[in-house]
Amino acid sequence: MAPAGYERPFPPGDYPVVVVGTGPGGLQASYCLSRLGVEHALISRDDAPGGMFRHYPIYQRLLSWSKPDAPAQPGTRAYEWYDHNSLVADEPEHQALVPLFMDRTFMVPSREEMERGLDAFARRVPVPARYGCAWEGTRRDDDGRLVLATSDGEYRCRAAVFAIGVTTPWLSPIPGIETVPHYVETRMPAEYRGRSVFVIGKRNSGFEIADGLLPWARQVIVGSPRPVQTAVIAQASVRVRYLQPYEDASLGGGTFALDLSVERIERTERGWHIAGNGTTRPGPIELEVDEVIAATGFSTPLLDLGELGVRTVAQGRIPALTPFSESEPGSGIYFAGNTTQGAVGLRKHGVGASSPAVHGFRYNARVTARHLAETHLGIAPARERVEPDDLVPFLLEELTTAPELWTQKSFLARSVTAEGVSDIVPLAHFVDEAAPDAVAVAVEMDEAGRTYPAVYIRRGGEIGEHLLAPHLLNDFRGPEHERELRALL
Amino acid sequence: MNERDELVRSLAGLSLFADLRDPDLAAIADPEWERHYGEGERVLRRGLSGGGLFVILDGEAAVEIKGDDEPRRLRRGDFFGEVSTLLQCKPTADVVARTPLHALEIPGPHLERFLLQYPNVMFRMLQTVARRIRDLLE
Numbered sequence: 001m002a003p004a005g006y007e008r009p010f011p012p013g014d015y016p017v018v019v020v021g022t023g024p025g026g027l028q029a030s031y032c033l034s035r036l037g038v039e040h041a042l043i044s045r046d047d048a049p050g051g052m053f054r055h056y057p058i059y060q061r062l063l064s065w066s067k068p069d070a071p072a073q074p075g076t077r078a079y080e081w082y083d084h085n086s087l088v089a090d091e092p093e094h095q096a097l098v099p100l101f102m103d104r105t106f107m108v109p110s111r112e113e114m115e116r117g118l119d120a121f122a123r124r125v126p127v128p129a130r131y132g133c134a135w136e137g138t139r140r141d142d143d144g145r146l147v148l149a150t151s152d153g154e155y156r157c158r159a160a161v162f163a164i165g166v167t168t169p170w171l172s173p174i175p176g177i178e179t180v181p182h183y184v185e186t187r188m189p190a191e192y193r194g195r196s197v198f199v200i201g202k203r204n205s206g207f208e209i210a211d212g213l214l215p216w217a218r219q220v221i222v223g224s225p226r227p228v229q230t231a232v233i234a235q236a237s238v239r240v241r242y243l244q245p246y247e248d249a250s251l252g253g254g255t256f257a258l259d260l261s262v263e264r265i266e267r268t269e270r271g272w273h274i275a276g277n278g279t280t281r282p283g284p285i286e287l288e289v290d291e292v293i294a295a296t297g298f299s300t301p302l303l304d305l306g307e308l309g310v311r312t313v314a315q316g317r318i319p320a321l322t323p324f325s326e327s328e329p330g331s332g333i334y335f336a337g338n339t340t341q342g343a344v345g346l347r348k349h350g351v352g353a354s355s356p357a358v359h360g361f362r363y364n365a366r367v368t369a370r371h372l373a374e375t376h377l378g379i380a381p382a383r384e385r386v387e388p389d390d391l392v393p394f395l396l397e398e399l400t401t402a403p404e405l406w407t408q409k410s411f412l413a414r415s416v417t418a419e420g421v422s423d424i425v426p427l428a429h430f431v432d433e434a435a436p437d438a439v440a441v442a443v444e445m446d447e448a449g450r451t452y453p454a455v456y457i458r459r460g461g462e463i464g465e466h467l468l469a470p471h472l473l474n475d476f477r478g479p480e481h482e483r484e485l486r487a488l489l
Numbered sequence: 490m491n492e493r494d495e496l497v498r499s500l501a502g503l504s505l506f507a508d509l510r511d512p513d514l515a516a517i518a519d520p521e522w523e524r525h526y527g528e529g530e531r532v533l534r535r536g537l538s539g540g541g542l543f544v545i546l547d548g549e550a551a552v553e554i555k556g557d558d559e560p561r562r563l564r565r566g567d568f569f570g571e572v573s574t575l576l577q578c579k580p581t582a583d584v585v586a587r588t589p590l591h592a593l594e595i596p597g598p599h600l601e602r603f604l605l606q607y608p609n610v611m612f613r614m615l616q617t618v619a620r621r622i623r624d625l626l627e
Binding site: 172225226259260261276277278279280311312313314315316317320329344346347348349350352410431432444446463465467 | 494496510511512513515519520521524525527530536537538539540541594596597598599
């Protein structure tokens, strides 16, 4: 049955590559593969593009910014840094689509504006997909090809890209939690009027709900074992409004942020009984509340991929990935979208990449597509060339303006070989690869939140790390950085 | 404490965390600190700053120092990366996974607060480091 408004291309059969999912990760991966000339089928169980953004965030407002007016011109690479929500494209007319739909009430789009931006990308490029085709299982044929069973039939391919999101509601293993509504079942804020609400979880979704309930609920308690680390939040891509419930808690406004390990949840006549133990301040904690919401996160719907060797991290919720977002080198099982947070990278000073968000994983998709095309299909992507005289200014320009380096700190790097061949590569791959002499630069952040350029030089198989000085306005194109880099090279 | 949280259960079986209460283990078992490495993958990199302290939950790793033919083997419960993290210097050896490796990484910036918060862990870590020094001197 064809969903309204979309063709149904890509019938079951043999394809070099199959991409599963039409959220931002799947659309971006499909786009990047197409630009490399990689024939592939894009299938989706949904009936329209947008993935999770067709339904969430539950209170309809995103976290990540898009600035319709910015120092750089929309449609340029430099503008991508100011627009964290649009997918990226080579053609200016397909760039920066999300801000076109924003009414500028906030600098972050509403859920609907985001969905319209993604839909515009899928239609204008276009990124054709077979909607209403659900992936149901996977096996490997005797010849090593992957076979994806779907609601429409079987697809055979040499490599598959799973852009399936971290979309299955996940409940932490607490006795009694199975009766608790998950984040996805949260009702409209007005329905919590005058109620006391316990929210399990102090990450994005927990604070999103707490924030939404502040004008309505009588009392909001957010609780989880680990304390809120405001310094860490300030460096992550979490918006300040998520700190409002925490501020309310600090000032005694009826909100509480508790560090506790919940041991048991029970239904009572009035509502719920929560039994737990304090972590930061040890001791038993007993609470009576009207409502409980489990903002305990989501997991990746991996189905049977574990049987094909896909390992997981984060309590089984996220696939463990190589720097190129492959499950095992050579497996041909790739991931795109926010599951690519399973590629940890160097995580220097504990600072993670932005892979859980569009502005990070859109670049991972490009790196993944190039790797897949080259290693599984023998298609060598075109690479930039840099003349020796241009090397220093080129690297400093990249360090100052490249959106890939700024959003994927210590994770993606700009590399140039001794022959002048340049590419955006995973930094972990660059420092671990046994390869000829080359240089790579990355933007990094230390524990104090200082951003600085880092230079990695590979000479005779040995990697040397050189950290350059920060700059007040993050502009590394001045004479001091030029002198420093020139001396290193 | 629920018994189904695998990460907590895994941590509870390590001598480094033997003195901790279950709620403390729940606080330490941050899913963002959980790591998996494939065989042959580098976990700690010689000469690169910004790493953390690693505790092996499962699998084997080897400390590879240039010119050393008999790399020290590390197994479940062993930890590494503490010297470079505590002294804020670059590691002088690579640590490479010899089997699929499951580990917990306590990022460098968290380590000081972590050790001050759980002095029993600090004491047990100190014991291990003292043992290593004794072995070197013997």
